[in-house]
Amino acid sequence: MKIAKVIVDVPASTINQTFDYRVPEKFKDMLRVGMRVVVPFGPRKVMGFVVGEAEETEFDRVKDVHDVLDLTPVLTEELLDLGKWLAKNTISFYITALQAMLPQVLRAQYKKELIRLSDGELDEKLESLFAGRDVIPYEEMDGSSVTYRTVQQAIQDGDIAVEYLVKSKETKKYVTMIRPRRDSYLLEEAYHDLSGNARKQRKLLQHFIEAPEPVEKQFLLKKVQTMGSTLKALEDKGLLESYRVEAYRNPYNDDAFAQTRPLELTVEQKAAIQPINQKIADTEHEVFLLHGVTGSGKTEIYLQAIQNVLDKGEEAIVLVPEISLTPQMVKRFKGRFGSNVAVMHSALSAGEKYDEWRRIHRNEVQVVVGARSAIFAPFENLGIIIIDEEHETTYKQEDQPRYHARDVAIQRGKTHHCPVVLGSATPTLESYARGKKGVYQMLTLKKRTNEQAMPEVKIVDMRDELHAGNRTMFSRTLKEKMEECIRKGEQVVLMLNRRGYSTFVMCRDCGHVKECPHCDIALTFHKNSSRLKCHYCSYEEPMPVNCPECESDLIRYFGTGTQKVEEALTQLLPEASIIRMDVDTTRRKGSHEKLLTKFANKEADILLGTQMIAKGLDFENVTLVGVLTADSMLHLPDFRSAEKTFQLLTQVSGRAGRHELSGEVVVQTYTPDHYSIELASTYNYQDFFMQEMNVRKTFQYPPYVFLALLTVSHTNQVKAVQATQKIVQLLMKAVNPGTTVLGPTPSAIPRIKDRYRYQCMVKYKNEPQIREYMEKILDSFSDNIKKDDLQITIDMQPYHLM
Ligand code: ADP
Ligand code: ZN
Ligand code: ZN
DSSP: OOEEEEEESOOOGGGOSOEEEEOOHHHHTTOOTTOEEEEEETTEEEEEEEEEEESOOSOSSOOBOOEEOOSSOSSOHHHHHHHHHHHHHHTOOHHHHHHHTSOGGGTSOOEEEEEEOOOSOOOHHHHHHHTTOSEEEHHHHHTSSOOHHHHHHHHHTTSEEEEEEOHHHHHOSEEEEEEESSOHHHHHHHHHHSOTTOHHHHHHHHHHHHOOSOEEHHHHHHHHTOOHHHHHHHHHTTSEEEEEEEOOSOOOOGGGSOOOOOOOOOHHHHHHHHHHHHHHHHTOOEEEEEEEOTTSSHHHHHHHHHHHHHHTTOEEEEEOOGGGOSHHHHHHHHHHHGGGEEEEOTTSOHHHHHHHHHHHHTTOOSEEEESGGGGGOOOSSEEEEEETTTTOGGGBOOSSSOOBHHHHHHHHHHHHTOEEEEEESSOOHHHHHHHHHTSSEEEEEOSOTTOOOOOEEEEEEHHHHHHTTOOSSSOHHHHHHHHHHHHTTOEEEEEOOOOSOOOOEEETTTOOBOBOTTTOOBOEEETTTTEEEOSSSSOEEEOOSSOTTTOOSOEEEOOOOHHHHHHHHHHHOTTOOEEEESTTTTOSTTHHHHHHHHHHTTOOSEEEESGGGTSSOOOTTEEEEEESOTTTTTTSSOTTHHHHHHHHHHHHHTTSSOSSSOOEEEEEESOTTOHHHHHHHTTOHHHHHHHHHHHHHHHTOTTSSEEEEEEEEESSHHHHHHHHHHHHHHHHHHSOTTOEEEEEEEEEEEEETTEEEEEEEEEESOOTTHHHHHHHHHHHTHHHHHHSOOEEEEESSOSSOO
């Protein structure tokens, strides 16, 4: 390669282009497209990806490539193209898109080593370089007369390998992790209580408000750019805590999984798998929507379709939501395909993730089971892509590049001419609508494989309880059924449905919830101003003293903690033993599994928890499921709240009666006639779909329109509003008459990190040039972004409208 075309690691709006660099003699024979290099850029040296090559360059003063970081390409040509598509689609920088496809270890510079793999004779110069050692520092090669080409050849022959040393492994066996000790809404309160001087503390809290998962201390400090003392201050306040975990590198022991064999498919399963197999055989792309109730045998279909793909010598990607990467799911895939499976999820350390990635990169495995980012697995002969629980919102990335794994899957499926299977018991409205239109091919499984009926669901109206003098959080029905269940020696799962901030306002007497007159979205209570605000448009009103429907003064905002429920439960059923599962009790590593094992061993009568218990769990002795507050998600400021409520209720109901014993579900609610609750109780997805589509049509939400969300932030409130105002005007001028541009509206979290946040929402049906408009907006504000600290983020498929 003579001239390398390089995308440099400098995310700035003018730098979404390649730069030419001359390739020095020593790299000429070995440099390939898809490798990472170090190049001079202005006064600095930066990392970059070689995305193309040329014989000559039209520029006069071209600098030399300073260093090459890889000996084999880390990105295939397909992934380089995919990165371009991703950047364009999500309006991100190309460099950001490329980095998103790689494991973290490859995003930074890590120490490298050359490792000798074979005892056979090496090239003479290499032999003298190793000088009898098995491992040598990479830098030794740099200073020697051995050429990169020689090393590259030896790698290709399998004689030596390059290892990236992950820092945590290098120096110590333990890493320190940080996690929140309080629920998000309490962190938020603390955030607002902190004085303006405590900026770094706020930044740290902000991180956990947005992402409550544990995170490595070093990574966190670097991200927030602060020191341990800031962290200590928050630990002392009881908001965060640190703990150490072993930095192990081999997460799964393949021998531990008993081998399973393909099951004889049922008639329904056969009908569903046939069209998928046909596409696999024909090497043709198609998107399938596999709609089947829990326990209908979807996973068995995935397994058998993958077997077909493997028999063809091709590879498979299976995406599962983070939460269902429980040992149970891993066991299904490892049990069938053994060590041919790589597993990728966020609980793995950086080193482990890199190890799994490398097994794919080296063609050592043909199947990857992983969370969202596994969609970028560097397979070169993909034969199928499966997205299980396709409705889960974890498939949308909330950081740059803001992509949805489903879109990436379909894009890769087209390139590889292979089928994409989206599976769910409760598909998103978007996918189901496409299925009905024939854009996706619909496959349906109506029956559970064990022919068991879905458990019966009883809805209890909590307003009646109040009026009958029952002021506890347990209805009389639920209490009776729990007692009966425990008497029979069976077990109960109780779910307290809480998510994010429970800040909507509801009347306890009549169940009335204040909604925005323009958006059909629950208004959000803002404590500071004591006002109710709409997070979609700018509507607001004062917090009412009495219920506007029934005049009752029992109108207030909503939310109880699991601990309170546990106390109440102990009073109600003093004999019952309870296991509580929430952020507090699952803080210690492994405690999640421990609690579940305890419950599975029947060491407790009741498992009480938040929605973390709704998914994937499978206990044969559970015959009663109780949902304490079915409404609380219904009133989130989110147009998908009815859909999410329906999905969650369906899912949690599936926890009962999975096996021999039949199950029962009790759902407590203040809005028993809401269609999402009513229809979930009869597992009536069809009718729910029809009803919800009507709502979406009336208020113009997806899938009837597309959304784009621009969020503008600045430390100066006036500047933030003005910039948003200008964006609204620019867009109004550009878009078609049928398109709606809303804003400026304060974001759901109106101030983060001392920055005021305003947003503009676009609802459109047909705007072929919408992405160009967005880029123009970024361009026209580029000076303010560079010099005045203005930030504009654009989400072309917003999920969290915050
Ligand atoms: P889903 O993924 O739709 O929830 P699964 O594939 O997990 O369903 O199947 C539910 C249960 O039925 C599992 O225990 C599975 O082993 C079993 N099962 C699946 N297919 C068959 C079949 N064809 N014959 C017998 N049992 C089956
Ligand atoms: Zn009322
Ligand atoms: Zn509104």
